Amino acid sequence: MSTTLIGLDWGSTHLRAYRYDAQGAVLEKRALAHGIRHLPEGGFPVAFAQATDGWPDVPVLACGMVGSRNGWQEVPYLDTPTGVDRLADALTAMTTPDGRTLHLVPGLRDPGRPDVMRGEETQIVGVMAQSPDVARKGTLLLPGTHSKWVSLRDGVVTGFATMMTGELFGLLTQHSILGAQLPPAVDDAHAFVRGVDMARDSGAAGALSRVFSARTLMLDGTLPASSVPDYLSGLLIGDELRMAIAAGWADVQSQVHMVGEGPLCDRYLQAAARFGLAVQAAPDATTSHGLWRIADAAGLTSTHATA
Amino acid sequence: MSTTLIGLDWGSTHLRAYRYDAQGAVLEKRALAHGIRHLPEGGFPVAFAQATDGWPDVPVLACGMVGSRNGWQEVPYLDTPTGVDRLADALTAMTTPDGRTLHLVPGLRDPGRPDVMRGEETQIVGVMAQSPDVARKGTLLLPGTHSKWVSLRDGVVTGFATMMTGELFGLLTQHSILGAQLPPAVDDAHAFVRGVDMARDSGAAGALSRVFSARTLMLDGTLPASSVPDYLSGLLIGDELRMAIAAGWADVQSQVHMVGEGPLCDRYLQAAARFGLAVQAAPDATTSHGLWRIADAAGLTSTHATA
Structure with missing residues (x-):
């Protein structure tokens, strides 16, 4: 089956890589300990090479702290309200030292509080992709070190709060x-x-x-x-x-x-x-679904399929 | 002037000693770094000897963490509501290695929350001794690492909360x-x-x-x-x-x-x-006033005066 996209969920403590087919199904996944706070010698390029080792040269989309101030390249936050199309339009493309193009998902900023998130926006897109009812009108809770409460309306993140x-x-x-x-x-x-x-x-x-x-x-x-x-x-x-x-x-x-x-x-x-x-x-595997959904909205999934 | 009482304010990080005359005026005060978490070699007896060195053998009253589980001797908490008379009745007497008698003020416990304090009860008595209006009906705030909010009514601590x-x-x-x-x-x-x-x-x-x-x-x-x-x-x-x-x-x-x-x-x-x-x-020097007031209510200030 042809590989169409590589997705990276790259947080502070973890790095997960997904290889997708042309229908968005995950053909293979990898988990590395190389979160941005635990990079191997050689830093981001080495971690990136390990995560994608042996996979075809298809578009790569990454979300999470990799786009933070301490990440590989800082990507500005996108203010709420934001839906998947605005996220897809706001991807930042960077070129890796070995000439690959890496697309980075921006984090979100709620200007009303203010508050910020990085990575959760992709999980949220993944939930919305799988649960149209929740996307229409729903409240999400993402428990964790920094829990997030998220308000959804008509497929758009209208606001959120960190606890x-x-x-x-x-x-x-x-x-x-x-x-x-x-x-x-x-x-x-x-x-x-x-x-x-x-x-x-x-x-x-x-x-x-x-x-x-x-x-x-x-x-x-x-x-x-x-x-x-x-x-x-x-x-x-x-x-x-x-x-x-x-x-x-x-x-x-x-x-x-x-x-x-x-x-x-x-x-x-x-x-x-x-x-x-x-x-x-909510449905499981939200980040891998979200990465695919954003890549699809950005037109990254249709042009580069390789065997 | 005759020395009537020695008072010790013995907390986690500080040890303050007061020598009083027969009217409750402080004749001399000392500050040592020997809080119960920073005792000198030899522990409590050495710190006690340094604090009272050269002072007459009169009754000694101490408040604070010295009476806690990690102190010199644990003194049970006294439940609120509590006024100065109940505190004075509940002193614990212990004998030091060199044969002195040390009286310890109990801490307070608010069974309603529950909550506890040690040392602040003596400050509160000091405020009440100097401000009858506040003692009649008042709210005290004692800012600190663990701030206390205290409710007073008719000379009695009716309840408190730690933040x-x-x-x-x-x-x-x-x-x-x-x-x-x-x-x-x-x-x-x-x-x-x-x-x-x-x-x-x-x-x-x-x-x-x-x-x-x-x-x-x-x-x-x-x-x-x-x-x-x-x-x-x-x-x-x-x-x-x-x-x-x-x-x-x-x-x-x-x-x-x-x-x-x-x-x-x-x-x-x-x-x-x-x-x-x-x-x-509120008035200053509340602990030294409180120690005297409790000692007085306990009858420690009248019998042992020496030159």
Whole structure:
């Protein structure tokens, strides 16, 4: 089958490569540890060569932190509202040292907050390509180190917000008095739910006004020291949901579509249930779908097919 | 003049010693770097001996982290509501290796949240001793690494809340993506106020939902990288005030009395003005007054006076 496109999902810590046929099906995929913060000797060109090694010389489209200020080449953000056509029109083309052309997807900027994303815009396009209903009117949640809440309307990203939930969890458990000198963490689903409920019940003050309770409950002896991380996880994910409701991103009447899978998303599902929020998993493999969809809109998929 | 009492304010990072006359006036004070986390070789007994060196063998009363789990001897918390008499009744006496008796002030616990404090209870007693009006009905703010909001009624601490504002500022500026790779900080009063206003205007979602703006504004070029720390300081102090209002600790109709002085308290005053909150500095030297007041209520000041 002919190779039509190579797509790269190139973030801070990961580099994934996809080889597509003429219908956009992924023929082969690779995962490398060469995120832009963990490049091999030789830097970007060597990582690029490894990711595409032995694949035909077809157009290459990359999204993610590779286009950031610390990436291979900085690509300006595109302001919302933005749909796939504007993204496709705004690709930046660069020439690699070995003469290949690499097209870079811009990140998005919400000028209203302001807020920025890089890489998630391609996941979002992937969701929209697979779920026309969500594209017409939907709210997406992309949990992570920097969670994103995204508003979609008529196939356009109308706005988004970043919540630093995952990073805050790391800071509090690794560097704060709440996490200092704890024994190894033990899974404690009860402590997690207790944290979620503390956040839910914190009202407009918010869970940050209650976060010191992690220490107090431990001193009280009612929260085992080994359960503090799960309690904090519940408190922070719960506060993210509380904030999302307060800010109008989510409500109990409508459905939130969550992009991602695995233990972190399971936590969000569990926490959402404590708020009475309906959260549904969005389709999988969103980035590879998004890369194809953007490349297609940019006319990169029709002209260069090789055997 | 006769020495009647020695008071120790013994926290995590500091150790201050006061020698009092029979009327409660401080005749002499000492400051040592021997907080419980920075003890000299020989530990607590050596630090104690240095703090009281050459002073008469009179009763010694200490408050602060010296009575914590990691202190010299753990003293159980006393639940709120608590006034000076209950504190005085709950002192723990311990004998030092050289045969002195050391009385330890218990910390307070608010069972409703739950929340705890150690050392601040003595500052609060000091404020109440000097400001009967505030003791009758007042709200105290003690800014710091762990800020405390305290509710007073008829000479009794009725409840309190800890906000980890100072520690969060340290975590975000030293360890997070917002503070990573910044140039040296430059004083920027405008950036501070901008952060306060961002927090004030964040509504029930809260400033944590907007904290990523520190990075976005910097990428936009509208916030100098060297001003990010002042912006974050404003955002977090502003969020503390926002939370305090949302939780009912403060409102625009009544006055908050702030314990402390210096640049940090100046920031709180400036931020409070952006919220229309009336914050007034409480009397100084609150801990030394509080130690005397508690010792007096416990009957430690009348019997042991020596020349």
